[in-house]
Amino acid sequence: MFLCVGPEDSGKTLLLRQLKNLTKPPIKAGQVQEPMPLSTAHTTGVDLITLTPKDLYPIFIRELGGCMFPIWKNYYRGVTKVIYVVNANNLTxxxxxxxxxxxxLAHPHLRGVQVAVVFNKTEAPLLRNCNEIMNIMRFDDLKQFASQTIVNFEVSAFAGKGIRPLLKWILPPPPPEPKLH
Known part of the structure; x- marks a missing residue:
């Protein structure tokens, strides 16, 4: 199970909608593809999103609303990857x-899991670039002292930019090519 969390208004729902859109089966001849809605409402509970990449098993991502942060820890057990979304346009x-x-990162149930810190909402002119935001967050120190492997991505869920590298991180690595002798 994967977990997607972050403060309120960081863009978790739209980000997951974009990821799901990238993994859905291609439309068949004669079908009309519905446009993906870009409007969302604040997640005040738990949503379960299923990614269905071609030729792979389904990937389940549990999204927890930002307002639920006091009880996020109740959902940590059994998590293998965490997507932590930050609004890169909200310095406050x-x-x-x-x-x-x-x-x-300090929670014992998340020791050793992989964590992606996703700087979202980069489509608008940023007050600070993502490197400056990472400095404010002391991102290098977090990476050095955390028990997790931490990577970061810069995306715009609204514009659909930077989503594919995050999807590549989510998906399992391809099996090795068989060696021919």
Whole structure:
């Protein structure tokens, strides 16, 4: 099970919708593809999203609303990867987002899991670039002292940019090619 968390208004729902859109089966001849809705409502509970990549088993991602942060820990058991979403355009949120991330990284049920910190909403002109935001978050220190492997991505869920590298991180690596003798 994967987990997608982050402060309120960081864009988790639209990000997951974009990921799901990339993994859905191709449309058949004669079918009309519905446009993906870009509007969302705040997630105030738990949503379960299923990615269905071609030739792979389904991948389940549980999204927890930002307002539920006091009970996020109740959902940590059995998680193998965490997608932590930060609104890169909201500087007032960066401090709180850092504290929530530190709390998440310190939890014993998440020791050794892989964590992707996703800087979202990069389609708008940023007040600070993502490198500056990572400095404010002391991202290098977090990576050095955490028991998890932490990677970061810059995306725009709204514009659909930067989503494919995140999807590649989510998907299992391809099996090795058989050796011919």
């Amino acid at each position: 949120q960066v401090g709180g987002a850092t504290l929530l991330l530190m709390d998440l």
